[in-house]
Amino acid sequence: MLRARSHVAALGVGVAERARRCTLGAALLVGGATGLACGEAPPDLGTPLPEPTQALRPPDQRGPIPEASRIVDYELEARYDETEHRIDGRTRITWRNHGPAPVDRIPFHLYMNGFRAQDTAWMQQGRGSHRSYGQDPEAPWGYIDIASVERLGSLGSDGNAARTELRHAERSEPSLMDVWLDAPVAPGAEVQLELVFTTHLPKVFARTGYSGRFVLAGQWFPKPGVLMPDGSWSAHPFTVYSEFFADFGQYEVQLDLPADLVVGASGILVSREEDGDRQRLRYRAEMVHDFAWTAGTDLVEAWAEHDGIRIRALVPEARAADAPVHLQAQRATLDSMQARFGPYPWSTITIVDPPPGASGAGGMEYPTFYTTTQLRPIPSVLRRLGFDHRVGGEFTTVHEFGHQYFQGLLASNEFDQPWLDEGLNTFSNFLVYIDEYGPDDADGPWLLQVAGNPLTVYDGLRLDNGGIGPSQPIDLPADRFSPLVNAYDSVTYRKTAAIMMTLRRLAGAEPFDRAMRTYADRFRFRHPTGADLEATLAEELGDRIVLGRTADGRPIELSLADYFEQALRTTRAVDFRAHDIVNRPRLGDAGWHRDEHGELVGGDPPEPRSADLPDDEVEGVVVVHRRGEFVVPVEIEVQLSDGTRERVLWDGTGRYRVLTWPGRRVRAVSIDPEGRLVLETRRYDNTRWAEGEHPRATMPDAMGQLAEASSLAVLGGLGP
Amino acid sequence: MSRVLGGLFRVLRAPGLWLGLWLGVTAVAGLVGIHMRAVVAATLGPFTALDLDHVLFNTFDVVRDHPALVSELIVSVVGSATLGALVWTLLAPLLIARLAQPRSWSELGGRAFSRLPTVLVQSLWHLPLRLLLLLVVGLSTRTLPPLVTWSALGLAWLVAGVALDATRVAVVEHDAAPWHIRSAWRGLVRAVRRPGLLGPCVLLGIGQLALTATILWLALAGFGHASPWPARLLALLGVGLGLWRIAIIVQDAADDPPAAA
Numbered sequence A: 001m002l003r004a005r006s007h008v009a010a011l012g013v014g015v016a017e018r019a020r021r022c023t024l025g026a027a028l029l030v031g032g033a034t035g036l037a038c039g040e041a042p043p044d045l046g047t048p049l050p051e052p053t054q055a056l057r058p059p060d061q062r063g064p065i066p067e068a069s070r071i072v073d074y075e076l077e078a079r080y081d082e083t084e085h086r087i088d089g090r091t092r093i094t095w096r097n098h099g100p101a102p103v104d105r106i107p108f109h110l111y112m113n114g115f116r117a118q119d120t121a122w123m124q125q126g127r128g129s130h131r132s133y134g135q136d137p138e139a140p141w142g143y144i145d146i147a148s149v150e151r152l153g154s155l156g157s158d159g160n161a162a163r164t165e166l167r168h169a170e171r172s173e174p175s176l177m178d179v180w181l182d183a184p185v186a187p188g189a190e191v192q193l194e195l196v197f198t199t200h201l202p203k204v205f206a207r208t209g210y211s212g213r214f215v216l217a218g219q220w221f222p223k224p225g226v227l228m229p230d231g232s233w234s235a236h237p238f239t240v241y242s243e244f245f246a247d248f249g250q251y252e253v254q255l256d257l258p259a260d261l262v263v264g265a266s267g268i269l270v271s272r273e274e275d276g277d278r279q280r281l282r283y284r285a286e287m288v289h290d291f292a293w294t295a296g297t298d299l300v301e302a303w304a305e306h307d308g309i310r311i312r313a314l315v316p317e318a319r320a321a322d323a324p325v326h327l328q329a330q331r332a333t334l335d336s337m338q339a340r341f342g343p344y345p346w347s348t349i350t351i352v353d354p355p356p357g358a359s360g361a362g363g364m365e366y367p368t369f370y371t372t373t374q375l376r377p378i379p380s381v382l383r384r385l386g387f388d389h390r391v392g393g394e395f396t397t398v399h400e401f402g403h404q405y406f407q408g409l410l411a412s413n414e415f416d417q418p419w420l421d422e423g424l425n426t427f428s429n430f431l432v433y434i435d436e437y438g439p440d441d442a443d444g445p446w447l448l449q450v451a452g453n454p455l456t457v458y459d460g461l462r463l464d465n466g467g468i469g470p471s472q473p474i475d476l477p478a479d480r481f482s483p484l485v486n487a488y489d490s491v492t493y494r495k496t497a498a499i500m501m502t503l504r505r506l507a508g509a510e511p512f513d514r515a516m517r518t519y520a521d522r523f524r525f526r527h528p529t530g531a532d533l534e535a536t537l538a539e540e541l542g543d544r545i546v547l548g549r550t551a552d553g554r555p556i557e558l559s560l561a562d563y564f565e566q567a568l569r570t571t572r573a574v575d576f577r578a579h580d581i582v583n584r585p586r587l588g589d590a591g592w593h594r595d596e597h598g599e600l601v602g603g604d605p606p607e608p609r610s611a612d613l614p615d616d617e618v619e620g621v622v623v624v625h626r627r628g629e630f631v632v633p634v635e636i637e638v639q640l641s642d643g644t645r646e647r648v649l650w651d652g653t654g655r656y657r658v659l660t661w662p663g664r665r666v667r668a669v670s671i672d673p674e675g676r677l678v679l680e681t682r683r684y685d686n687t688r689w690a691e692g693e694h695p696r697a698t699m700p701d702a703m704g705q706l707a708e709a710s711s712l713a714v715l716g717g718l719g720p
Numbered sequence B: 001m002s003r004v005l006g007g008l009f010r011v012l013r014a015p016g017l018w019l020g021l022w023l024g025v026t027a028v029a030g031l032v033g034i035h036m037r038a039v040v041a042a043t044l045g046p047f048t049a050l051d052l053d054h055v056l057f058n059t060f061d062v063v064r065d066h067p068a069l070v071s072e073l074i075v076s077v078v079g080s081a082t083l084g085a086l087v088w089t090l091l092a093p094l095l096i097a098r099l100a101q102p103r104s105w106s107e108l109g110g111r112a113f114s115r116l117p118t119v120l121v122q123s124l125w126h127l128p129l130r131l132l133l134l135l136v137v138g139l140s141t142r143t144l145p146p147l148v149t150w151s152a153l154g155l156a157w158l159v160a161g162v163a164l165d166a167t168r169v170a171v172v173e174h175d176a177a178p179w180h181i182r183s184a185w186r187g188l189v190r191a192v193r194r195p196g197l198l199g200p201c202v203l204l205g206i207g208q209l210a211l212t213a214t215i216l217w218l219a220l221a222g223f224g225h226a227s228p229w230p231a232r233l234l235a236l237l238g239v240g241l242g243l244w245r246i247a248i249i250v251q252d253a254a255d256d257p258p259a260a261a
Helices: A002-027 A032-038 A111-115 A121-126 A317-341 A380-384 A393-402 A419-437 A457-463 A488-507 A509-522 A530-541 A560-569 A699-717 B002-012 B015-044 B052-065 B068-100 B105-140 B146-173 B181-193 B195-221 B229-255
Strands: A072-081 A086-096 A103-109 A143-155 A161-165 A167-170 A176-185 A190-200 A209-211 A214-217 A249-258 A262-265 A268-275 A278-288 A293-296 A299-306 A309-316 A348-352 A364-366 A369-371 A446-450 A453-456 A544-549 A555-559 A576-585 A591-594 A600-604 A618-626 A634-640 A645-650 A656-662 A666-671 A687-689
Touching (some): A111 A121, A111 A143, A249 A262, A262 A348, A293 A369, A309 A317, A317 A348, A348 A393, A369 A393, A393 A419, A419 A488, A453 B052, A457 A488, A488 A509, A488 A544, A488 A560, A618 A666, A699 B052, A699 B068, B002 B229, B068 B105, B105 B181, B146 B181, B146 B229
Parallel strands (some): A072 A249, A309 A348
Antiparallel strands (some): A072 A086, A086 A190, A103 A176, A143 A161, A143 A190, A209 A214, A262 A293, A364 A369, A446 A453, A618 A656, A634 A645, A666 A687
């Protein structure tokens, strides 16, 4: 009932508001754009769908789940006090020692403590802001306080478990805590702990917190670190870029919230009870490594079902019309990612578009639950004129759902190797765009259009992949990236995607996609490393990929190990330049030569200048320069005066490559004509025309015409 | 309607004025284009080829390495706009005198030159009036959707332009008080009180804005491969619309002369 009531009320408000604006718009004769908007039908929010009965899809649809991956189970109880913005919680954690040695200490992440004071690791880096959102001076701090930690033993005669109080202490960096066990946990054995905690939420600026009555609770409870196969612990300080790393397990969560809040959470809703002005909700999530929830009053629900997966979107009332776009983006992403990376294993997914004031919560992933951002669509009048984009909230939806795979399912260590989730996910997002919009060729789909001129996915990656200029290598732990250097986003997200796209274009889409599918199948519900990815690709594509052959038949190969070493662990940039084109006279036999008697004979004058020579007496020469330090094979296309084009593959070693065409005049040269090297960010110097030759279009002409037209517009169009 | 047609006939009876102004505009714009071509060519050296399938990337790629090119373009456009504002103000008495009636060159020049100072002063008086009008409209529509607010501000700008031209016509042709702000105020009142004058003039102003947008759109849509002539011909039309707008005000003043000083 709560859903239906909020749904209808929201639509009513939306239509009335639109009608009021239409009247005003018409009265002021503002013309087409408003008029077109007035005619829009109410958005189709779908029919409310029943809650799935199982958190996971049926076994034949979800794919295999390795039992050994289930390491830690949670039973959480939480009561939210919205006046104090406080969560009083209790968690019972069952942790299994899957390591090689007994364990007598378990480190815990207390992520919320990253927002506790100015000297935490997070705040030292973030200085009170995240992305473009800053701390609210009225409610700046968030923290979690652990009241007690107890080890639960076997059940006593009274039916209660025996309890042993355990020593626990925060580290000097308060986002970490150690719990010392009273007795070691042997390999293969398990331990049950109960922690009582209180979490204070900040006003949201960095993904988690509240704004008005809206709340997004992420990283709100204590989470153990991850025991690595060598017996060491992965437990990291929470920093601006570190995100999260945890083991898979089952979650049984009871939330006690004000009754009028619309709630969304990871997993499935098992039951809901109202008790006065409170509601108690039980959620279950299986084989996930986190649990987040949201609640608010002004949220509209929208529904869809796709391939047996229930999709639920929670959207601010004022943006109800955005919901169908998010749902469609979700469907397209599911189609693409299931086809490429295997089945989505869970039965539900919840999309949250945070309301105005809570935008700091937008764009974050949690298992079976994520937050997106506002769409910001282009008015239809401008779209008809060729102005459009696909980089707003629609892209955020694609990106955050993508994390259900590259983080949710292939749960890499986001602290040690953040590129494995953000970078591979960004790469997969562009594949979604290719699958949804096409084509899968050298151009690819557009991200942005200006008066009908497209900026394609590859163009977008080239423009912002950190390839040139001060930068940091990709394969670094998150805390090695400094906000002051400002390389994290472009390097971790876009450059990783560019590396994968380049490899896909060089190796071929079909074998590369097959290799990535092998990686995804092999490491589902595991914690793959960069080495796992590199080994899988080498196994599937070969250590050395033959890209072509030289004129004498020698293979030109791409060494995968060398490629990844340069791409991931150095700041080398791919950059080529068409250094020169020379058409010079062929070597002849003019001048003095000795004959068989030793006498100097001949003395003919040299050939005239090449411009006056027929083509067959000219030697065309092209000089290609590898400006960047990154060594990678590259194709060179030469246009000859007889109208033919020839392509030569250069292995990229050495700084220069000189190519000659005796008896032919060279008109133009183009390096990497099909744009396979998506890693190359500077391309305008890849093409060059010989002296006296004229390309079909030039940048000076284009810019000159733009300047002339702009001048005509302000002088002629606006005057007198 | 007679006012609108009368204005149109006044423009058509002065083809030399129309074509002369257009030639001046295209010459200035052409020089701006030549300058920009030369700067870009000198900056890029031999790497001038434009990939027509990726013009946006190609352009971003170039300006990322050479951001001064963007400054150059902005300076060119702002310079053109500044030049336009200056030249159209200086030429206003000449245009009004010619549209009012055919005159000998000496009479035309004499009147234009003698009324230029008063036109400049009245144009200055109109600045605070225009700002006041924009302020009032902006404040009264600030709670409405941004599209409505901006549209209302645009309309207010056009109305103020009609008022300015009404004042200029009054001082050039009808001996309105040459220096007093009263003439500027009367121009505004006259424009606002005469919907038959204001409506067509505002519509012509909107037409000019639409032409401006079309010229810019053509330049972007045909970036690197379109002929420059459609933009030049649209500028001819734009100049004609501007003259027609002034001629309507001249016709209106001729039919019902404003108060003299």
